Amino acid sequence: MDKLLIKGGKRLSGDIAIAGAKNAALPILCAGLLTADTLHLSNVPKLQDVATMLRLLQQMGLRVEQDGERVALNGGRIDKLEAPYEMVKTMRAAILVLGPLMARFGEAWVSLPGGCAIGSRPVDQHIKGLRALGADIRIEAGYIHAKAKRLRGARIVTDMITVTGTENLLMAATLAEGETVLENAAREPEVSDLANLLVAMGAKIDGIGTDRLVIQGVEALHGASHSVIPDRIETATFLCAVAATGGDVTLTNVRTDILDVALDKLREAGVVLTTGPDWIRAQMAARPKAVSFRTTEYPGFPTDMQAQFMAINAIAEGNSRVTETIFENRFMHVQEMNRLGASISIEGHTAIIDGVDKLIGAPVMATDLRASASLVIAGLAAEGETLIDRIYHLDRGYDRMEAKLSAVGADIQRVK
Numbered sequence: 001m002d003k004l005l006i007k008g009g010k011r012l013s014g015d016i017a018i019a020g021a022k023n024a025a026l027p028i029l030c031a032g033l034l035t036a037d038t039l040h041l042s043n044v045p046k047l048q049d050v051a052t053m054l055r056l057l058q059q060m061g062l063r064v065e066q067d068g069e070r071v072a073l074n075g076g077r078i079d080k081l082e083a084p085y086e087m088v089k090t091m092r093a094a095i096l097v098l099g100p101l102m103a104r105f106g107e108a109w110v111s112l113p114g115g116c117a118i119g120s121r122p123v124d125q126h127i128k129g130l131r132a133l134g135a136d137i138r139i140e141a142g143y144i145h146a147k148a149k150r151l152r153g154a155r156i157v158t159d160m161i162t163v164t165g166t167e168n169l170l171m172a173a174t175l176a177e178g179e180t181v182l183e184n185a186a187r188e189p190e191v192s193d194l195a196n197l198l199v200a201m202g203a204k205i206d207g208i209g210t211d212r213l214v215i216q217g218v219e220a221l222h223g224a225s226h227s228v229i230p231d232r233i234e235t236a237t238f239l240c241a242v243a244a245t246g247g248d249v250t251l252t253n254v255r256t257d258i259l260d261v262a263l264d265k266l267r268e269a270g271v272v273l274t275t276g277p278d279w280i281r282a283q284m285a286a287r288p289k290a291v292s293f294r295t296t297e298y299p300g301f302p303t304d305m306q307a308q309f310m311a312i313n314a315i316a317e318g319n320s321r322v323t324e325t326i327f328e329n330r331f332m333h334v335q336e337m338n339r340l341g342a343s344i345s346i347e348g349h350t351a352i353i354d355g356v357d358k359l360i361g362a363p364v365m366a367t368d369l370r371a372s373a374s375l376v377i378a379g380l381a382a383e384g385e386t387l388i389d390r391i392y393h394l395d396r397g398y399d400r401m402e403a404k405l406s407a408v409g410a411d412i413q414r415v416k
């Protein structure tokens with residue numbers, strides 16, 4: 001099993017190109033199921049999750065041509081309406097085939113995702129929404145079995161804001177009969193990226209970027225070309241690395257307009273940020289200052305950045321409080337950071353961090369995707385060697401993170 005070996009204490013300097021967003025690419029690939037025509041996608045990140053999703057879609061009969069970050073999908077011969085357990089258990093986003101399959105074929109078998117390290121993560125809202133659209137849904141042998149002649153539009157108010165739930169219902173509604181109103185919709189930029197692609201495919205959607213999406217169902221969708229938005233979480237992760245190690249790094253192919261709160265917090269921590277139309281430069285010369293925050297839905301502080309900011313707080317001047325409101329168990333990195341010498345305690349949904357002067361390298365275990373990224377940042381800032389085990393979590397969502405960091409001066413290598 002691959003591990004990452006980091007010798008900490010190096011300042012970072014140079015340029016890093018940011019990849020397309022994982023959380024936009026995954027639903028967008030599933031939109032390939034909605035049409036018999038070809039989708040031409042670019043800026044698709046080279047990630048384990050993307051490879052898993054493409055394998056799943058190919059098993060269903062989707063034709064896939066891949067050339068670097070370009071992917072062409074053709075859904076003219078879909079013959080299997082199933083997402084099996086083996087796929088769903090490694091990548092929960094496989095649930096995103098449910099909406100498109102129901103919209104176009106009126107039937108789907110999708111394995112129920114189990115809980116995962118960060119929480120129980122039920123999909124009851126996806127099911128509630130599809131039922132409102134007229135689907136008959138049964139849970140059979142661990143599978144969601146959904147059927148409908150043709151979905152019909154409805155007003156759906158989800159109990160809470162759900163990102164993939166909104167995406168599933170949005171895709172389902174594009175081909176439903178009549179009007180669907182999605183209230184309490186997620187406003188994450190990745191939802192808007194999917195919605196923009198669907199509009200390019202002929203869908204009729206109003207309210208993109210708001211919490212009320214209104215969809216007029218159409219008879220069929222057609223092919224389109226689309227470039228996936230840059231990954232705001234990858235962007236902010238590298239910015240946190242600079243904040244923790246010090247240095248001068250410019251990130252290219254970024255969208256600064258979807259990173260407001262993270263950038264504000266980095267400035268509060270002492271990072272000097274300069275932004276251009278598609279780049280951002282981070283300069284850090286001093287010890288970071290502690291920053292407190294609570295995670296919320298977009299445009300608030302993203303839960304997917306909570307762990308990486310915790311690494312900054314671990315070595316920052318001062319104390320901070322970090323409250324996680326989205327997932328019930330997203331502090332798995334705390335124990336591992338404490339193994340590196342951090343001083344973090346947990347009270348309910350809040351982590352209380354006393355910044356320490358330095359961390360000292362040690363073997364640690366990655367438990368989930370962003371926890372892994374936070375341990376990389378902590379390892380880069382620590383004195384001595386940090387060995388991170390189970391980095392398959394990291395590979396789900398970051399494209400060659402160690403190569404990008406080595407190129408800006410980090411001492412980090414993948415070892416067996």
Ligand SMILES: CC(=O)N[C@H]1[C@@H](OP(=O)(O)OP(=O)(O)OC[C@H]2O[C@@H](n3ccc(=O)[nH]c3=O)[C@H](O)[C@@H]2O)O[C@H](CO)[C@@H](O)[C@@H]1O
Pocket residue numbers: 023026093119120121122123124125126127160161162163164165190303304326327328
């Ligand atoms: C592939 C992808 O885009 N993943 C992102 C997506 O995950 P994902 O879409 O799975 O997360 P949700 O927005 O659905 O989850 C938000 C909260 O709602 C709960 N919930 C959700 C659906 C449901 O039917 N019932 C229910 O109770 C969840 O357990 C969680 O507590 O949004 C999360 C929140 O920004 C991010 O951390 C993930 O990176």
Ligand SMILES: C=C(OP(=O)(O)O)C(=O)O
Pocket residue numbers: 023092093304369370397
């Ligand atoms: C939690 C995440 O992803 P997923 O929903 O794919 O598990 C994430 O990207 O941080």
